[in-house]
Amino acid sequence: MQELDLELHRLGIPAKTRHNEVAPGQFELAPIFKEANVSSDNNQMMMALIKQIAQKHDFVALLxxxxxxxxxxxGKHTNWSMADNTGINMLEPGNEPQQNMRFLATVAMVCEAVHRHAGPLRAAIASAGNDHRLGANEAPPSIISVFLGDxxxxxxxxxxxxKTYTPSGDSLLDLGAKQLSQLLKDNTDRNRTSPFAFTGNKFEFRAVGxxxxVSFPTAILNAAVADVMTESNxxxxxDLAAGKSIDDALLAITKKWATSAEPCIxxxxxxxxxxxxEADKRGLLNLKNSASALRILADTKxxxxxxxxxxxxxxxxEMRYNVLLExxxxLREIEFTTLQDMIQQNVLPCAIDxxxxxxxxxxxxxxVGxxxxxxxxxxxxxxxxxxxxSSQLNIFKNGFDSLDxxxxxxxxxIAETLYPLSEELGEHCANLEGLIPDNVWSLPKYYEMLHNK
Ligand SMILES: [Mg+2]
Incomplete structure (x- = not known):
């Protein structure tokens, strides 16, 4: 991690946080924000460096x-905000967010963008690997929604x-020196279950694998927001031409989008x-796997x-759709073939032994009686x-051989039939692994892969 930090520094990629994460051998790294396209390039270099440096130390970094x-x-928490041409962050709430109409209107536009283009945003994060992750263990679900905090x-x-919003007394954090600083209580702290969360002065698109x-999901997000901003503008x-004040015009736009995007919040x-x-009742999309999510990229409308x-x-x-789908x-076909090989060449022979x-x-x-x-x-x-x-393997093989x-x-x-079947096959293998003695089992065991033996 130290070497990675140094190498990133040499490339001009500032990274701040680095620490262990929940899983064994899992780590987090937080680059400092930059312009989106530069950040996306940096992120790409970072992934290459992580792999290279790990290899130098006889490790393999799994992304x-x-x-x-x-x-x-x-996963990646793609932190996203928007600044004007003078560098002012449009998503900075300030001390009195209820009176910060520019901020509220911007948040409302982002909500509408995510609501209106939830399908393309879901498609932008679709991948075989991410299908394993979404919806469990600190990863957001496949339903795209926005978390705003209380x-x-x-x-x-x-x-x-x-109505007029009156802040309740405890929304400010009393640091014991009110004349020096007032902080809005961070009520956005640990909503890890939201794919798109407001976190203080930015949004986090947390469903990226x-x-x-990060470039494709960021491009889709930027385009979605630009779409709503153009219309809002x-x-x-x-409204301004009709004589409304700027604040009134912004209030009207905030009301409009906060209302239409409500199901998504x-x-x-x-x-x-x-x-x-509840999401189903609200009419939100729940595209559970990449196959159904990627289809959206082919939907010209x-x-x-x-x-x-x-x-x-x-x-x-169309090109992206074809490449991502292929x-x-x-990837799945390689996994399925490997799984079948492992069963036939290792699991069943070990059981026979x-x-x-x-x-x-x-x-x-x-x-001897x-x-x-x-x-x-x-x-x-x-x-x-x-x-x-064995019987499960035959069902799986038949399905695999007769793919369209x-x-x-x-x-x-693959996503709806074969993948669930492959998971069942995995369970059968785990069952056998539990029955067969260590010295007869020819594959690495789960705990051996997680921890050095
Ligand atoms: Mg983390």
Whole structure:
């Protein structure tokens, strides 16, 4: 980590935080914010450096979103804000956010952008690796929503109802020196369950995968916000021409977007089953896997805001759709082939070896006229587990061999049928792993991969 810091410094990439994360051997690194396109390039270099430096020290750095089941995966918190041409952060609430109309209008526009373009934003973070991660262990769900925190939420509620917001006394943090500084209590602190959260003076798009380039999701986000801002601008201009004050025009735009984006604003627990049901009631998209999410990139109507603004043309988007879909299919097919090979070349042969050993013991016991209930019981369990695995493998193989040639259909069958089947296969293998003695098992065990033996 120290060497990485130094190398990043030499490249002019300032990185601040670096610390251990929840999973064994998992680390966090926080680069200091820069202009989005520079940051995206820096991020790309950073990933290359992480791998190179790890290798130098005989480690392998895994940027995979979920290298190990059951423990936290890895992702990127793409911190995002917007400044005007004088460097003022449009997302800085200040001491009295309820009176900061520029801030409120900007937040409302971002909410509307995320609401309106939730599909493309979901598509922008789709990948085979991220499918393992979204929706569990400190990763946001596949439903794109915005977390605003209690204060802004209450201000928006008041604006929607045409009321005046009065801050409750405890929204300011008393540092014991009120005349020196007043801080708005950070009520956004630990909402890890939101894919898009307001955190003080910026938003965090937290659903980006750890192996992904941040550039595509950032481009989609920028375009989505630009789309709503362009529309807002003409509405504001109309209001100003009609004699409204700037603050009144901004209040009107805040009310408009805070109202239309309301279904997308969610401040509760994004992990809960209740939210999945609630989101469905609100009509929000829940694209659970990459196959269904990537399809959006091929939907010219949903992606029109990019071509209309001259950001990406339809052929460019189609190219991305094809590449991302093919990458998804290829990765899964490699995983599936590897899984089948491991079962046939390792798991089943190990089980057969153990059976052979047990069989000898059972035969020996019988030859000398002794009971062998323990061995017979293990033998039966082993036999049952092997049969279950084998029949499941046949179902899987049939599905794998009869995949559609059409890539979209192929990807969907992989995501919806074969992937769940592969997880079941994995469970059968884990079951056998638990039955077979360490010295007979030929594959590394789960804990051996997590911790040095
Ligand atoms: Mg962290």
């Amino acid at each position: 995979h979103e979920k290298p190990f089941a059951g423990i936290n995966g890895s 204060t802004i939420n209450a201000i928006f509620e008041a604006i929607r109802e045409g 750890s192996s992904a380039s 003409s509405l504001i201009e109309k 969610f401040n509760g627990d994004g992990y809960s089953e209740d939210w999945v049901k 949903q992606m029109a805001f990019l071509s209309e603004q001259g950001i990406m043309s339809s052929p460019e988007l 990458r998804y299919i290829t 153990y059976k052979l050993k047990l069989g000898q013991v059972i035969a020996n016991q019988k030859a 002794l009971e062998c209930s323990v061995e017979v019981e293990i033998y039966k369990k082993l036999n049952f587990a092997m049969e279950s695995l 040639h059409d890539e979209q259909k192929r990807a969907e069958t």
